[in-house]
Amino acid sequence: RPMMRRRAGSIVNISSVVGVHGNPGQTNYAASKAGIIGFTKSLARELGSRNVRANVVAPGYVKTRLTDVLPEQATGAMLQATPLGRLGDPEDVAGAVRFLCSDAASFITGEVLLVDGGLGM
Secondary structure, three states, X not given: OHHHHHOOEEEEEEOOHXXXXXXXXXXXXXXXXXXXXXXXXXXXXHHHHHOEEEEEEEEOOEOOHHHHOOOXXXXXXXXXXXXOOOOEOHHHHHHHHHHHHOHHHOOOOOOEEEEOOOOOO
């Protein structure tokens, strides 16, 4: 509500590339992440008249404590599937969020920004 009163603001929700493209064996996860995308697009339409923007950042494979303990074969498959040939850093995702919250993105709303090294193209 404070954003609506100020008639300015930016909401960025985090989803996943899986919410955009799906992935075998991850039906529940894909559905939940796709739900975030649909929610955010509806929110963007609802709040746009109040100059409040809503967008989604959808990361691909990102280095975390979870990926650190994956078998080498799984990590290799991730790297092979990602055109840039590396896992993302948490800072890559943070940079996308920072951009969408900035004035440089003042005319962007209802979008899904894939931060995935090309995985989802």
